[in-house]
Amino acid sequence: MTLKSDSIRSLSHIATMLELLGEDAFRVNANARAVRSLEAFPDELEPIADDQKQLTAIPGIGAKIAQKIIELHTSGRISEEDELARKVPQTLLEVLEVPGLGPKTVRLMWEQQQVESIDDLRRIIADGSILTLPRMGQKSVDKITAALAFMETSSERLPIGIAQPLAELLIEYLRQSPEIIKAEFAGSLRRGQETVGDIDILVATSNPAAVTKHFLAAPNLEEVLASGDTKSSARFAVPESAGGKRKTTARAIQIDLRIVEQDAWGAALLYFTGSKEHGVHLRTVARKQGFTLNEYGLFKDEPGEGPPQSRGIAPIAHATEAEIYAQLDQPAFPPEIREDMGEFDLTEAPRLIEVADIKAELHAHTRASDGRLSLHQLIEHAISRGFHTLAVTDHSRSSVQANGLSIERLQEQRQHIEDAREQFEGQITILHGCEVDILTDGSLDYDDETLHWLDLVVASPHVALTQDPKTATKRLLNAIEHPCVHILGHPTGRLINRREGLSPAINELVAAAVEHETALEINAHWQRLDLRDTHVRAAATGGARFAIDCDVHHAADFDNLRYGVATGRRGWLEPAQCVNALGHKDLHGWIKSKRV
Ligand code: DGT
Numbered sequence: 001m002t003l004k005s006d007s008i009r010s011l012s013h014i015a016t017m018l019e020l021l022g023e024d025a026f027r028v029n030a031n032a033r034a035v036r037s038l039e040a041f042p043d044e045l046e047p048i049a050d051d052q053k054q055l056t057a058i059p060g061i062g063a064k065i066a067q068k069i070i071e072l073h074t075s076g077r078i079s080e081e082d083e084l085a086r087k088v089p090q091t092l093l094e095v096l097e098v099p100g101l102g103p104k105t106v107r108l109m110w111e112q113q114q115v116e117s118i119d120d121l122r123r124i125i126a127d128g129s130i131l132t133l134p135r136m137g138q139k140s141v142d143k144i145t146a147a148l149a150f151m152e153t154s155s156e157r158l159p160i161g162i163a164q165p166l167a168e169l170l171i172e173y174l175r176q177s178p179e180i181i182k183a184e185f186a187g188s189l190r191r192g193q194e195t196v197g198d199i200d201i202l203v204a205t206s207n208p209a210a211v212t213k214h215f216l217a218a219p220n221l222e223e224v225l226a227s228g229d230t231k232s233s234a235r236f237a238v239p240e241s242a243g244g245k246r247k248t249t250a251r252a253i254q255i256d257l258r259i260v261e262q263d264a265w266g267a268a269l270l271y272f273t274g275s276k277e278h279g280v281h282l283r284t285v286a287r288k289q290g291f292t293l294n295e296y297g298l299f300k301d302e303p304g305e306g307p308p309q310s311r312g313i314a315p316i317a318h319a320t321e322a323e324i325y326a327q328l329d330q331p332a333f334p335p336e337i338r339e340d341m342g343e344f345d346l347t348e349a350p351r352l353i354e355v356a357d358i359k360a361e362l363h364a365h366t367r368a369s370d371g372r373l374s375l376h377q378l379i380e381h382a383i384s385r386g387f388h389t390l391a392v393t394d395h396s397r398s399s400v401q402a403n404g405l406s407i408e409r410l411q412e413q414r415q416h417i418e419d420a421r422e423q424f425e426g427q428i429t430i431l432h433g434c435e436v437d438i439l440t441d442g443s444l445d446y447d448d449e450t451l452h453w454l455d456l457v458v459a460s461p462h463v464a465l466t467q468d469p470k471t472a473t474k475r476l477l478n479a480i481e482h483p484c485v486h487i488l489g490h491p492t493g494r495l496i497n498r499r500e501g502l503s504p505a506i507n508e509l510v511a512a513a514v515e516h517e518t519a520l521e522i523n524a525h526w527q528r529l530d531l532r533d534t535h536v537r538a539a540a541t542g543g544a545r546f547a548i549d550c551d552v553h554h555a556a557d558f559d560n561l562r563y564g565v566a567t568g569r570r571g572w573l574e575p576a577q578c579v580n581a582l583g584h585k586d587l588h589g590w591i592k593s594k595r596v
């Protein structure tokens with residue numbers, strides 16, 4: 001953890017606690033503003049951490065905040081944070097994470113009804129006393145109840161955006177041991193699932209004891225659950241800062257380590273990547289051809305008792321997954337489609353979309369609305385990713401919380417875009433777009449003339465996300481069919497483990513999207529992944545085109561692309577169906593086709 005990330009975490013913790021204590025808005029804002037400016041600050045703080053002057057030169061950082069950063073740097077703590085934490089029950093912060101509950105309401109619950117935790121919140125719902133709070137009606141209570149139920153049933157699985165960086169750190173750590181020949185993750189993580197139950201890591205070594213010992217000394221390991229020669233399991237802490245601002249209630253994750261000999265690497269990786277259903281099907285295929293397949297290899301059946309490897313029978317394939325699939329006359333299935341969901345009908349492996357295919361970002365915010373990057377920073381990041389096109393799509397006016405743009409501000413933005421086009425000429429094509437709200441009734445937040453004047457329109461639902469499926473379908477169809485709309489952004493509005501979102505009739509959306517040549521977004525943020533894998537599969541089969549976009553708010557959001565791509569791959573998406581993978585000419589041909 002760097003001083004910058006620690007400062008961001010502590011200052012936002014302070015801001016939240018001040019808010020819960022009802023402290024004056026000025027103090028809250030000073031901390032919140034500092035968080036935003038540190039998030040936008042490109043450099044690390046360590047080199048300037050002794051110098052109050054250089055710290056206060058960062059916009060949004062005043063003398064008081066600078067003092068706190070210096071204190072954190074020298075002592076590892078901020079005394080103000082510690083003092084506040086003695087006043088505010090830390091379990092109250094979890095109540096704040098319930099969707100639909102803001103700091104004002106939570107403070108009232110705490111003051112008037114002694115709510116200090118999620119359990120207390122359940123109590124005041126159960127005895128009805130929650131209804132005595134100002135502006136709290138039965139409708140709001142029902143929403144909170146639904147959110148709690150949803151969090152409860154889904155909070156155990158860890159989102160990929162937290163699991164994958166953790167797994168990568170651990171693999172990096174494991175590889176420090178000279179005894180490790182190979183180390184990779186397997187299981188649902190390798191299959192790119194949006195959430196994982198646990199993390200499976202496979203290593204090849206000829207010294208299992210040394211590797212086990214090294215694993216059990218890993219940082220963040222909390223408790224050893226099992227440990228043997230070929231298999232160990234341990235519980236690891238999920239660091240508070242994992243995945244940026246911690247947006248999961250999960251505090252620990254199990255990691256299973258499997259140790260194999262290098263020779264049998266392919267057979268073991270195939271087995272532990274799963275899915276279980278894919279493995280079962282593949283073993284049936286093997287059996288029909290007179291083979292036995294297990295985690296040690298593929299063996300020709302020979303009469304006798306017991307597993308072939310313990311009878312001294314040599315495997316006919318085991319070093320790589322590809323050679324095992326080839327022996328069984330099967331395509332080398334990419335991990336993401338190993339779900340026994342029709343892949344065994346394929347005669348050739350599909351060429352699925354890859355991160356390297358993506359050449360454009362078409363959904364990105366700047367500081368003009370709720371992004372943390374300036375227009376120039378955003379453009380520079382897009383260029384450094386090798387993209388040929390970037391669409392700037394700030395929020396529309398109804399998104400008040402996101403500081404959505406009035407038409408006047410939108411017009412001012414055009415001037416900045418034109419200046420930037422000149423400055424970055426020949427490096428990237430910059431589109432002036434917007435992310436327009438799809439209002440509750442399906443109408444759009446700007447008039448048609450304004451929408452037509454913009455180069456590119458992403459239309460997304462942000463409010464009324466508990467609408468019934470019929471109303472939601474009609475609402476989204478309106479946006480898809482609108483002649484100025486290019487992309488339907490995060491179509492359901494779901495948030496993984498937190499909010500179910502809309503449940504539109506996907507087939508109807510797909511039919512309309514095909515007819516009107518509107519792209520359906522796979523929002524790559526790991527909290528959204530919306531459309532989800534099953535929707536992608538349905539829509540890809542139906543011939544829809546897709547946009548895989550990062551919905552950039554922070555520089556780091558560009559790194560979420562891999563999760564969006566993984567979701568696309570799980571939906572069998574090929575590059576030709578993804579507008580971000582088109583060449584410059586084809587992409588702009590499609591974009592302009594909606595501006596005639
Ligand atoms: P998860 O952890 O719930 O997100 O899902 P997975 O797929 O990672 O499942 P996990 O961790 O229980 O097991 C990892 C892989 O090991 C699984 O994908 C396939 C293989 N595996 C585990 N148990 C069995 C089993 O009983 N039969 C078969 N054929 N394979 C298994």
Ligand code: CA
Nearest residue numbers: 187188198199
């Ligand atoms: Ca697993």
Ligand code: CA
Nearest residue numbers: 198199200256
């Ligand atoms: Ca496992």
Ligand code: ZN
Nearest residue numbers: 363365435551
């Ligand atoms: Zn957005």
